[in-house]
Amino acid sequence: MSTTRRITAAGLAAAMGMTALAACGTSGGDSADAKTVTLVSHDSFLMSKSVQAAFEKQSGYKIRVLKGGDAGKAVNQAILSKDNPQGDVFFGIDNTLLSRGLDEDLFSPYEAKGLSHVPADLQLDKARHRVTPLDYGDICVNYDRGYFARHKIAPPKTFDDLIKPRYKGLLVTENSATSSPGLAFQLATVAVYGKDGWGNYWKKLKANGVEVVDGWEQAYNQRFSGSAASKGKGDKPLVVSYASSPPAEVLGKKPAPRQAPTGVATGTCFRQIEFGGLLKGAKNEKGGKALLDFLLSRQFQEDEPLQMFVNPARADAKVPELFTKYGTTIDKPATLAPETISKNREQWIKQWSSLVLR
Secondary structure, eight states: OOSOOOOOOOHHHHHTTOOOOOOOOOSSHHHHHHHHHEEEETTOOOHHHHHHHHHHHHHSSSEEEEOOSHHHHHHHHHHHHTTSSSSSEEEEEEETTTTHHHHHTOOOOOOOTGGSOGGGGGGGTTTSSSSEEEEEEEEEEEEEEHHHTTTTTOOOOBBHTTTSGGGGGGGGEEEETTTTTHHHHHHHHHHHTTTTTTHHHHHHHHHHHOEEEHHHHHHIIITTTTTTGGGOOOOOOOEEEEOOOOHHHTTOSSSSSOOOSSEEEEEEEEEEEEEEEEETTTTTHHHHHHHHHHHTTTHHHTTTHHOOEESSSSOOOOOOHHHHHOOOOOOOOOOOOOOHHHHHHHHHEEEEHHOOOO
8 A cells, every 4th residue: 555656357477477575595495485484465565674684583484575466466366376375474455355355265364463452443354363454544536736736726625526627637546446446446436425326426537537547556656747756757647546645755855845745635535454364275374473473563563654655553553754744644534344345346346347448
């Protein structure tokens, strides 16, 4: 969930370009495998080198990270390979996709150390502990402050604003079928306009020139004009991203600006909770449990905000000043009950695809 990185449907691993972030001691047979724990995740997973080194020193395991595209794509691949899992722990399944992973029996139950420090409203599987909440954030429309100042247009604040003529052709979002943020944005419109009204809203959004791309990386880092990564080539001043995206645009800038160059349309947000889980059939179950414990430790949790621009799941984890100063707190994000998402998600995605992509 971040703006310097981030979280597309099923495909073969080769087609997805799975890569190793860290592959230490993984080619020496069974003895090497016993000393290595493999984390499978989306492309946006990041951890400080010092924090990774701390885990490896404390536990005796080397971490190997396999990245598999956007969150939706990574989850689908994990399902395809569940009889022979690619790793020991999965990081990055969120509440929009959680029921898919649970229904496919991807995870073995494990109650991670430190779970008592996580608020109950984030523990969506607290009865069985098949997954552990590790972070949360809000999917929202971000806007390029400079663009709107130059054009003397007030930036949008709500979903209703986005379908107004003044914002025609300005928004890029992610594909609901292939991207976790894209799906979250669609679910937000369901929460706001209801089961009978969200489709009509998307018809209006399409008529107003919304652009759809596969995933967050393409939307934010290539198409969004407010992203430093686009180097001025992006031409969309509105993008579906995160309430925590603005701090990423400030990180490392000297002198520090009064405000971030990007803002958040606070009336367009959906709460996203991200989980980790011990993959069923993991070759290194002991190492996987140790890694899950570490992912919920204060050391990792306090590393998350400026690595992945998410809020730590632990209530006692400190958040950096940069994150709190330039980020946006969403008091009342849109939400949907997990059982509602589970019951309707696939049909809603099909409807969305028929409405928007054809």
